[in-house]
Amino acid sequence: MTIEWGRAVQENKKEILDAWMERSLHLFSGKMAAVSPVAEALSQALGMVLDHCEKNSESLTGALVQLSRILAVQDMPPSRTMSLFFELKKIMTDLFLKSAHKQSLKPVDLDALQSRLEELTLQAFDSYMMQRERICQLKLDENKRMLFMQLRRAEA
Numbered sequence: 482m483t484i485e486w487g488r489a490v491q492e493n494k495k496e497i498l499d500a501w502m503e504r505s506l507h508l509f510s511g512k513m514a515a516v517s518p519v520a521e522a523l524s525q526a527l528g529m530v531l532d533h534c535e536k537n538s539e540s541l542t543g544a545l546v547q548l549s550r551i552l553a554v555q556d557m558p559p560s561r562t563m564s565l566f567f568e569l570k571k572i573m574t575d576l577f578l579k580s581a582h583k584q585s586l587k588p589v590d591l592d593a594l595q596s597r598l599e600e601l602t603l604q605a606f607d608s609y610m611m612q613r614e615r616i617c618q619l620k621l622d623e624n625k626r627m628l629f630m631q632l633r634r635a636e637a
Contacts, residue, residue, distance in 0.1 A: 486594040487535035489577060489586055494531055497572055501527055504568040508561060523551050534601060545601075545608045553612035562609060566602040570595065 490497065502524050506513050513520055529544030552562045573594060577586050586594075 484535050484593065485590045486577075486586060486597075490531060490534060490573070490594075493576060494528075497569075497576065498524070498528055498531060500572045500576075501531075501565075501569050504572070505565055508557065508565060509555065519551065523548070526551060530601070534597065537604075542604075542608075545605050546612075549605065549608040549612045553609055553616060559606070559609065559613075563602060563606055566598065566605055570598045570602075573598065 502520075505523060505527065506520060509519075526544055526548035529540065530548060533541035533544060552565070555562070574591070577591065577594070
């Protein structure tokens with residue numbers, strides 16, 4: 482059984498993805514070209530999120546991890562990073578309220594979509610924070626190794 486809003490998302494995936502990608506590129510400081518390796522990886526991750534947004538699955542988790550890895554290494558605060566998902570919510574709401582889907586998506590479907598997007602945002606935040614913690618741990622471990630090597634040289 483396919484969720485009504487999920488069907489509508491898949492039918493309009495290209496339009497949603499293009500708008501989401503355009504808004505995503507504006508998050509990055511400086512002008513990032515849409516053909517850069519980071520932009521391509523970002524586009525692929527966003528597409529995977531849209532493909533699996535209907536229900537929690539390993540594929541969705543993998544897509545969120547991939548997206549989180551890209552975002553975690555950027556020099557921007559978590560609030561700005563997570564605004565990416567609020568943009569998705571705006572894009573979908575605008576699309577489904579202004580298009581022919583208004584007749585096919587009942588208010589209950591729109592509410593379900595809004596709830597699901599909020600869940601996705603929270604899952605993405607958890608994944609993002611795990612990636613940031615991993616980066617901090619790697620930096621800490623590297624500092625410990627450097628300190629150990631400096632102490633070793635001083636003793637010699």
